[in-house]
Structures are given as C-alpha cells and as structure tokens.
Amino acid sequence: MKTCLVVDDSKVIRTVARRILEELAFEITEAEDGRQALAACDASVPDLVLLDWNMPVMDGLEFMKALRAREGIAQPVIVFCTTENDMSHIRVAMEAGANEYIMKPFDREIMEAKLSQVGLL
Secondary structure: OEEEEEEOOOHHHHHHHHHHHHHOOEEEEEEOOHHHHHHHHHHOOOOEEEEOOOOOOOOHHHHHHHHHHOOOOOOOEEEEEEOOOOHHHHHHHHHHOOOEEEEOOOOHHHHHHHHHHOOOO
C-alpha cells in the first residue's frame, strides 16, 4: 500500500484529503505544520506528501526545501495543495521541488488526475 503524509493546518482539509486518498488505497499520516511533517518524514518517508503552503511554525515551502536538501533519503512525490493560485507561487513551488500543484478546493476527480500525472495511480 502506498503512503501519504497530508500536511495542512486545517483539520477539515486533512479529513477531506484522508477520505479521498484512503479510497485510492493510500495509508495516511497527518501533520499540522512543516516541523511536524519533517519529524514524520524522519520516522518514515512517505510515497507522497500532500502539502499546504500557508501554515504556522514552518510553512510548506520551507518544509519542502528542507526535505529536498536532505541527502541519502528517498524523496517523496510532493504535491502542493493550496489556495495560492497565481503563477508566481506555482513557479516558485515547482522550481523548489514540487512535482505537481492542486488548487483548493479539490475533489476526488482532481486528486486522481494529479496523482496519475505523477505516476502514483
């Protein structure tokens, strides 16, 4: 079973993402901010990170840069899932190492399409 770390400070978003991803046969872990997400990746690197941009403590971009800078670990697919929808944000995320980008709100159809594009479905 593939694994996914859902990183979002919104419990509602984490719950919605969990439901969709579990239906797509992913095992889910959750984190509320980038610092918790790094700790989760230290414990076990997931196949996929579904990542919010705007969070307290450590935002999504900081988390992704820190994770991508680590050597000697398997690198997960990172899909940003955020309300930041202007091209400059998307470009920054992709240049920093994101594999794909999903706009909030999202649904199962959008999630399936993006995960197919990155080779996880």
